[in-house]
Amino acid sequence: MTRIYLDHAATTPMAEEVIQIFTAEIIDEFGNASSIHQTGRNARKKLDQARNVFAASIGAHETEITITSGGTEADNYAIFGTAYARKSEGKHIITTQIEHHAVLHACEQLEREGFDVTYLPVNKKGVIDINDLKNSLRDDTILVSVMYANNEVGAIQPIQAIGDLLKDHPAYFHTDAVQAYGSIEINVHALHVDLLSVSSHKINGPKGIGFLFVGKGIALKPLFYGGQQERKKRAGTENIPAVVAFAKAVELKQSKLQESITRNIQLKQVFVQQLESNGVQFTVNGPKEDVLSHILNISIPKTDVETFLVQLDLAGIDASSGSACTAGSIDPSHVLVAMYGENSPELRNSVRFSFGINNTEQQVIEAANKISKIIL
Ligand SMILES: Cc1ncc(COP(=O)(O)O)c(C=O)c1O
Known part of the structure; x- marks a missing residue:
């Protein structure tokens, strides 16, 4: 794989x-x-x-x-x-x-x-x-x-x-x-x-x-x-x-600054569209504009980030949560705590995907399809 x-x-x-x-x-x-x-x-x-x-x-x-x-x-x-x-x-x-x-x-x-x-x-x-x-x-x-x-x-x-x-x-x-x-x-x-x-x-x-x-x-x-x-x-x-x-x-x-920004935005869009057209429910953490082109952090209701990251790993997808992994357990991300407060569901169901030079549209579509299979 x-x-x-x-x-x-x-x-x-x-x-x-x-x-x-x-x-x-x-x-x-x-x-x-x-x-x-x-x-x-x-x-x-x-x-x-x-x-x-x-x-x-x-x-x-x-x-x-x-x-x-x-x-x-x-x-x-x-x-x-x-x-x-x-x-x-x-x-x-x-x-x-x-x-x-x-x-x-x-x-x-x-x-x-x-x-x-x-x-x-x-x-x-x-x-x-x-x-x-x-x-x-x-x-x-x-x-x-x-x-x-x-x-x-x-x-x-x-x-x-x-x-x-x-x-x-x-x-x-x-x-x-x-x-x-x-x-x-x-x-x-x-x-x-x-x-x-x-x-x-x-x-x-x-x-x-x-x-x-x-x-x-x-x-x-x-x-x-x-x-x-x-x-x-x-x-x-x-x-x-x-x-x-x-x-x-x-x-x-x-x-290649402008080229790489345009490319990352494109990869992000393709990824999001594929998730949406597969029927995955999610919200984006962070601003719509004034956001780095290579980062997409999404909250997927009813998922548990720890389990989800393991499932992604087994499916061959490297992604991460912003959370620190301390002694085998994941501490909630201090960034999401600052954004949403201590008890919000986003702390447990958010994952960060970030794109770069070797990614292709085909790859992000494949990743979105694998993710959809895990979630749906
Ligand atoms: C915003 C930010 N600051 C600092 C660092 C630390 O940089 P380095 O890994 O080069 O020590 C990182 C790395 O993740 C980062 O994302």
């Missing part, structure tokens, strides 16, 4: 061209970018070129890119880096109830260390209200961290409006763009964003690599101490093959 992978929000396969460059670099580019000999200088050149690609992709300057081990580190660096650098100016942080755990758990740790964190609520579509943010802002607010788009339901947040609002406030503005990057055109300066997290494995690049955009004049306390890499902001020998492959993945995404 050939499996149908519909879990691209969790991770993506590496693109063919990315695999080629990654394997070639592992063989050829073993140099340490800090070494002064030719082999080291070659590695440094590749690193600089990649950094330029990352910067150009978001309208930034290359000195504003700090390469990290992925989205989790980028988020942690933005949050702890700001909190520890600015604690004498204030200890208040604003974030949302629907952030990825890389942000939420970092903020919870800061609360244990004496920081005060406001978690903004969302509406039933999974979107924050800019007025809630306005009302929560204080003179001692040092950081606002709002994800660009949610990884479970795809809801895009009002990032431009937040950036505009914070232009006249000293708080740094961080956005976790791990899901949005590669699905939305992003310009950090137009958005007035100070810090922005990106991860390679969500855009058909290798795992364990990402970057944090750190705007000019934004001072963060480093997470790591050691060598002088990344202009002393992130110690540790750079993973050049992963960096170069990540840059290739960025170039591919950038060159």
